[in-house]
Amino acid sequence: KPHVQEFEYKAEMKQLLNLIVHSLYTHPEVFLRELISNASDALSKARFAQLTDGAESGGELKISISVDKEKKSFVIEDNGIGMSEEDLIANLGTVAKSGTLGFLQAMKEQKEGGKLDANLIGQFGVGFYSVFMVTDEVVVETKIEGADACRWRSSGEGTYSIEKIDKQHRGTRISFTLKDEAADFAEEYRIESVIRKYSNFVDFPIYLDDKKVNSVEALWQKPKSELNDDEVNEFYKFVSVDYQDPLDYLHVSVEGAVSFKALLFLPKEAPMDMMYQQGALENHGPQLYAHKVMIQHECKDLLPEYLRFISGVVDTEDLSLNVSRETVQSSPVMSKIRQILTSKILGWFDTLADEQPEKFRQFYKAFGPVIKIGLNTDFSNREKLIELLRFESTRTEEGQYVTLKEYVGRMAEDQKEIYYLSGESRRQVLSQPNLEYFQKKGIEVLLLTDPVDVFVIPSINEYDSKPLKSIEKADIDFAASDDEKKEDEAVSATLIETLLKVFGDTLGDRVEKVVESHRLVNSPATLVSGSDAMDSQVEKMLKMMNK
Ligand code: ADP
Numbered sequence: 001k002p003h004v005q006e007f008e009y010k011a012e013m014k015q016l017l018n019l020i021v022h023s024l025y026t027h028p029e030v031f032l033r034e035l036i037s038n039a040s041d042a043l044s045k046a047r048f049a050q051l052t053d054g055a056e057s058g059g060e061l062k063i064s065i066s067v068d069k070e071k072k073s074f075v076i077e078d079n080g081i082g083m084s085e086e087d088l089i090a091n092l093g094t095v096a097k098s099g100t101l102g103f104l105q106a107m108k109e110q111k112e113g114g115k116l117d118a119n120l121i122g123q124f125g126v127g128f129y130s131v132f133m134v135t136d137e138v139v140v141e142t143k144i145e146g147a148d149a150c151r152w153r154s155s156g157e158g159t160y161s162i163e164k165i166d167k168q169h170r171g172t173r174i175s176f177t178l179k180d181e182a183a184d185f186a187e188e189y190r191i192e193s194v195i196r197k198y199s200n201f202v203d204f205p206i207y208l209d210d211k212k213v214n215s216v217e218a219l220w221q222k223p224k225s226e227l228n229d230d231e232v233n234e235f236y237k238f239v240s241v242d243y244q245d246p247l248d249y250l251h252v253s254v255e256g257a258v259s260f261k262a263l264l265f266l267p268k269e270a271p272m273d274m275m276y277q278q279g280a281l282e283n284h285g286p287q288l289y290a291h292k293v294m295i296q297h298e299c300k301d302l303l304p305e306y307l308r309f310i311s312g313v314v315d316t317e318d319l320s321l322n323v324s325r326e327t328v329q330s331s332p333v334m335s336k337i338r339q340i341l342t343s344k345i346l347g348w349f350d351t352l353a354d355e356q357p358e359k360f361r362q363f364y365k366a367f368g369p370v371i372k373i374g375l376n377t378d379f380s381n382r383e384k385l386i387e388l389l390r391f392e393s394t395r396t397e398e399g400q401y402v403t404l405k406e407y408v409g410r411m412a413e414d415q416k417e418i419y420y421l422s423g424e425s426r427r428q429v430l431s432q433p434n435l436e437y438f439q440k441k442g443i444e445v446l447l448l449t450d451p452v453d454v455f456v457i458p459s460i461n462e463y464d465s466k467p468l469k470s471i472e473k474a475d476i477d478f479a480a481s482d483d484e485k486k487e488d489e490a491v492s493a494t495l496i497e498t499l500l501k502v503f504g505d506t507l508g509d510r511v512e513k514v515v516e517s518h519r520l521v522n523s524p525a526t527l528v529s530g531s532d533a534m535d536s537q538v539e540k541m542l543k544m545m546n547k
């Protein structure tokens, strides 16, 4: 009798499984996408191993699904890389990735918000477990080259078992009996429609009871004129694990010093982790293909960090398949591709701004804060990036933007500088007394409310030979108009002097100096920074960080 070992799931895992089984019933078909995508990953790894170190081919690389309506049985099999016993424990038995906890957190938030979306599951690296939406017990039989095959079995209740088995060929076979309410997944038409919906672009053939059901084509290899929006949108959902259509896409075909094709996407929304997790951009970026074979999943060397929210595929003929990760990184081919892509992408944004301003606005709202990182890191594209900047101002409606170009274009002739003021929100900035003078004079002031602004905007220094200046600074020249001079004469010079002395004595060294100013209209006094001082918003943030 073969030896069967019992294992206990970790605590978080029990929580996760419980959630999947009892709360996630909105999109049960997601299980199929997840199992196919795992099979496809395993096949990619096998293909890669074959091409690079001459591993055995094991016949045509493919995914086979077979079902039995009467028995309600479901089997999905691949001849991919397979798993060893250790792999099984690490991949299907523990909280292998931080993804599990992230997923639980997101689920909790969604539940509180009143909606649960099973689509989320694939984004957190816990896709396999979605199988428990449609079955009570799963059997995984798997073999890697050069090791014994194993059978893993679990009912998702708290334990799983592993035993050695006889299995001749490399790959993985997952089998289970469908729950009554999921019995329709034993119907071919149902499976076929789910594959069309989610998995049409898997680049291995999928056979359903020995008939091929997917199309297997490299969409990015088609000429741009032959692409249609529907298939491109489906492809996006497939490569990016997003469930919405992309905001826009770009097809690139370059031939010359380097040759490559690319199909790149702009998501509608920033992924949840984009700005708020340290190093979050590490795990984003398009897929890198060489000669139509995927060689890296999220290739961060293809794009500068500030563009890494762009997903899609880049396929080049100029890298050999057996390049290691390190060689990819340092390859001159990569730096050329990166340079060309960056410039094409910035051009794409620019065209969007011109031709589809509403789309651009949506894009800027989601990714503006990331793009701004580029101002301080990509000096060769700095000018282009500056043109992409958008600001709310004292002349825009809330949520509407002005460019530096527009600002300068509508400046009065005697205005020599571009003015801005920073703060936490539009409302908070608009309530600052420092604005009064500018409002009264009708001078437009840019409102910097993105926390990143104060770190990048001051570094621009000038635009179109006009210095950028915070109106908090003390050295702004506020000329008094004749009317105001008359009003001022009502207050005698000695009175002003006495008043300044009282202020000065009372405040002591808490201020640098006390001066008479024309910058105020309704408020009696205001605090400004010295000309070399830090922006008050930066100061606030630094204080917060030191806490
Ligand atoms: P993810 O695919 O995001 O890593 P999953 O929960 O879908 O998360 O799968 C967990 C892991 O289990 C995979 O990363 C892979 O290592 C392993 N795995 C799952 N299915 C297969 C398969 N068919 N062949 C080989 N390994 C697999």
Ligand code: MG
Binding pocket: 034, 037, 038, 125, 126, 127, 128
């Ligand atoms: Mg998966």
